[in-house]
Amino acid sequence: MTLPVSLNESGKQKPQPFVREVLGRSDYRIIGEIVEPQTRVLDLGCGDGELLEWLAANKGVDGRGVELSGSKVQRAIARGVSAYQGDIDQGLADYPDRAFDYVILSQTLQETFRPLKVLREMLRVGRRVIVAFPNYGHWRVRLSLLLSGRAPKTELFPHEWYESPNIHFLTVYNFEDLAAVEGLVIERRYFLSGARRVSMLPNLLAEVALYLVSGTDLHA
Amino acid sequence: MIVDSSVVRFDCISLDNGSTLAPVDVDYQAYGELNARKSNAILVLHAFSGDAHAAGISRETGKPGWWDNMIGPGKGFDTDKYYVICSNVLGGCRGSTGPSSVNSATGCPYAMSFPVITIGDMVRLQKMLLDSLGIERLLAVTGGSMGGMQALEWAVSYPERVVSAIPIATTTRHSAQQIAFNEVGRQAIMADPDWSEGNYYGRKPPARGLAVARMVGHITYMSDDSMREKFGRRLRGKENFGFDFDVDFEVESYLRYRGNEFVNRFDANSYLYITKAMDYFDLANGQVSLAAAFEQAKARFLVISFSSDWLYPSYQSQEIVRALRARNRDVAYVELESNYGHDAFLVDVAEQTDLIRGFLASTSEKAA
Numbered sequence: 001m002t003l004p005v006s007l008n009e010s011g012k013q014k015p016q017p018f019v020r021e022v023l024g025r026s027d028y029r030i031i032g033e034i035v036e037p038q039t040r041v042l043d044l045g046c047g048d049g050e051l052l053e054w055l056a057a058n059k060g061v062d063g064r065g066v067e068l069s070g071s072k073v074q075r076a077i078a079r080g081v082s083a084y085q086g087d088i089d090q091g092l093a094d095y096p097d098r099a100f101d102y103v104i105l106s107q108t109l110q111e112t113f114r115p116l117k118v119l120r121e122m123l124r125v126g127r128r129v130i131v132a133f134p135n136y137g138h139w140r141v142r143l144s145l146l147l148s149g150r151a152p153k154t155e156l157f158p159h160e161w162y163e164s165p166n167i168h169f170l171t172v173y174n175f176e177d178l179a180a181v182e183g184l185v186i187e188r189r190y191f192l193s194g195a196r197r198v199s200m201l202p203n204l205l206a207e208v209a210l211y212l213v214s215g216t217d218l219h220a
Numbered sequence: 221m222i223v224d225s226s227v228v229r230f231d232c233i234s235l236d237n238g239s240t241l242a243p244v245d246v247d248y249q250a251y252g253e254l255n256a257r258k259s260n261a262i263l264v265l266h267a268f269s270g271d272a273h274a275a276g277i278s279r280e281t282g283k284p285g286w287w288d289n290m291i292g293p294g295k296g297f298d299t300d301k302y303y304v305i306c307s308n309v310l311g312g313c314r315g316s317t318g319p320s321s322v323n324s325a326t327g328c329p330y331a332m333s334f335p336v337i338t339i340g341d342m343v344r345l346q347k348m349l350l351d352s353l354g355i356e357r358l359l360a361v362t363g364g365s366m367g368g369m370q371a372l373e374w375a376v377s378y379p380e381r382v383v384s385a386i387p388i389a390t391t392t393r394h395s396a397q398q399i400a401f402n403e404v405g406r407q408a409i410m411a412d413p414d415w416s417e418g419n420y421y422g423r424k425p426p427a428r429g430l431a432v433a434r435m436v437g438h439i440t441y442m443s444d445d446s447m448r449e450k451f452g453r454r455l456r457g458k459e460n461f462g463f464d465f466d467v468d469f470e471v472e473s474y475l476r477y478r479g480n481e482f483v484n485r486f487d488a489n490s491y492l493y494i495t496k497a498m499d500y501f502d503l504a505n506g507q508v509s510l511a512a513a514f515e516q517a518k519a520r521f522l523v524i525s526f527s528s529d530w531l532y533p534s535y536q537s538q539e540i541v542r543a544l545r546a547r548n549r550d551v552a553y554v555e556l557e558s559n560y561g562h563d564a565f566l567v568d569v570a571e572q573t574d575l576i577r578g579f580l581a582s583t584s585e586k587a588a
Binding site for chain 2: 062064070073074076077078079080081082083084085086094095096099
């Protein structure tokens with residue numbers, strides 16, 4: 001299977017170093033690039049609302065956040081973000097169809113109980129979905145399992161198997177396969193190693209994969 | 221900050237039960253300065269037994285307001301920035317017209333001839349007050365418990381006038397359990413021979429009945445944890461049981477004290493009328509769903525509940541949040557960890573302060 005890697009994407013928009021400085025996570029920088037101004041954004045697993053605060057201030061975005069941790073929700077609300085305490089696995093059902101322009105799930109897909117259901121729900125309530133996840137196919141993960149014979153522990157997956165919040169591991173290939181089966185339109189894909197873009201062999205070299213996808217009916 | 225109440229009198233108010241009340245007084249206090257654009261007004265709504273004295277030190281009694289820890293310069297509702305108004309509810313006994321007020325047609329107190337009022341009626345009177353003060357839009361309406369019901373009613377009944385709503389530890393309608401506790405309180409009052417079908421004014425009030433009603437209330441405001449922490453099984457001023465029915469336990473002493481203290485400041489008939497208004501309240505009444513009730517609402521919402529509040533449990537706040545989400549309204553929600561039960565909204569100040577300060581700041585920014 002060959003993967004089309006979007007080399008040109010990086011040159012299209014000037015990266016905003018400020019986002020990186022403020023947010024410190026490489027996937028946040030790209031989300032800052034993707035999201036169009038004056039749109040409605042739902043951030044699932046919004047933490048203490050950093051990303052939404054930045055998007056509101058810099059892109060005029062009308063944002064909402066969902067977060068399970070009460071103390072993080074408190075911090076998000078205190079900084080002016082409309083966050084609510086809730087479970088991603090169940091939290092989306094209340095929303096009407098197409099309530100948002102973007103639904104963001106940044107590095108938490110592998111932590112949800114029913115990732116496919118979450119993904120389908122995201123595509124129902126959002127016109128587009130931005131999903132980022134740590135790539136379980138990265139060579140360090142593979143090597144760790146191969147050499148140690150134990151559940152891999154790397155910088156990206158630092159937890160002991162019994163403590164890990166990650167319950168559904170997936171690779172770049174896994175996501176591409178699922179997108180094909182589900183008939184999702186992948187509008188953009190970004191592969192990252194640290195803060196750097198990965199331009200070849202993403203399933204081996206990317207630590208984080210980020211996709212901008214939409215449901216098929218948008219283009220029907 | 222020494223504060224005074226003012227009273228505004230209106231010719232009449234039409235009520236949800238179809239009758240009118242004439243004239244009608246509303247007692248209110250205000251803190252801070254209304255800005256030139258009149259865009260910084262916040263209406264604070266008191267809970268069941270509260271009054272207009274929300275903040276500052278009362279000139280009359282020398283006591284601090286019931287939410288003084290939340291309202292004032294530099295506090296959650298910062299009176300250096302916002303103009304905060306609080307009024308006694310219709311049916312109350314602290315300056316606004318209620319069953320203890322004199323009926324101008326008869327020259328006697330209304331007593332049980334006072335019409336049965338609703339949360340909607342209370343809110344209508346508040347709207348009349350704001351009209352008379354020339355305040356078109358409220359940056360926020362907020363309150364805990366019954367105050368939260370009024371905040372919700374405001375957001376739905378007068379959507380154009382409410383920029384944001386902060387309902388705390390509240391519900392869109394009472395459950396059977398909540399109605400049941402209110403009914404126990406009412407029955408305690410009405411079972412007291414001194415109640416005399418409500419005609420006790422100028423005579424001995426139904427103090428025992430009202431005190432028992434308040435004792436039940438206080439139990440529901442606390443949590444098992446907070447009672448264990450506060451009283452445990454400690455005895456009151458004795459080493460051993462008295463083997464009689466005087467006070468043995470600290471908790472008995474506390475409840476009796478609270479009950480008796482309440483009698484001095486609250487009217488038994490107001491207790492009946494206000495609890496009835498709470499029990500009747502149903503925001504979704506006449507609508508196909510709660511979400512449909514929020515169809516008209518335009519406000520931004522901050523909903524807060526408390527983990528140990530079993531009188532207004534978090535699921536009731538979550539119902540509000542879910543209904544708002546179904547209409548894609550702007551809503552923030554958090555369940556704060558607390559041991560204080562329903563009392564938490566009056567006691568747990570630090571966390572609420574951060575939330576409310578941030579929420580109000582971003583709301584005024586968006587509204588500007």
